Amino acid sequence: MDRRLTLLLPSLALLTLTAAGWWVWPPEPSEPRLAWPGLVGVGVVTAVALLAGAALLERTVPSFRRTSRRLERLVRDLRLSPGAALAAALVSGVSEELFFRGWLLPTVGVWWQALVFMLLHPAGRSGWAYTAYTGVAALVFGAVTVATGSLWPALIAHVAVNLHGFSLGGRGPRGAARPGVAGGGGRLRPGGGISPGTPGSERPPGATPPDP
Secondary structure, X not given: OOOOHHHHHHHHHHHHHHHHHHHHOOOOOOOOOOOHHHHHHHXXXXXXXXXXXXXXXXXXXXXXXXXXXXXXXXXHHHOOOHHHHHHXXXXXXXXXXXXXXXXXXXXXXXXXXXXXXXXXXXXXXXXXXXHHHHHHHHHHHHHHHHHHOOOHHHHHHHHHHHHHHHHHHHHOOOOOOOOOOOOOOOOOOHHHOOOOOOOOOOOOOOOOOOOO
16 A cells, blocks of 8 residues: 555544544534634644644753654655645544544543544653653643634644645655654655554664654
């Protein structure tokens, strides 16, 4: 199977879980506290803040930098076109937000959904900073969702950050990793996106390894 198609499998799994969760335990609907322009603005500010945090970690925390560069190599190997990068960002971001903030958050609360999100982004001992970052990102997405009464800001921010990872991160020059945050299938998601997965390979640079 084309490795690019495997990007869809975790998202399809999350959509299936979301549908099952809504059927068994539907969350209570909420009214947005902001008009549409305000929701978009909050989403954009959230994305910028998360990307700025990732850039700072990239410069100051070796653990995060190593994981970021490993993810960058993965994205480069996928050779995603701009259209494919956008599709991957949309599918992963939307499916994750529908599950984690759309269903899990109103069911178990902000902190528990963030913990589950973080545990589904393991990066091994050497990538602890990436895993911690995904937990913080999940808390931010959850807090924004609760504060605005809408899933749109978190969804917009999540897709924007994933798009940064899938496109800019994948086309950057070697050795110049571009940070981002990501949806699994037993590996880190390419481009630094926030996506559920299992630990990435600890193989040396250039080897085939394991996205917010």
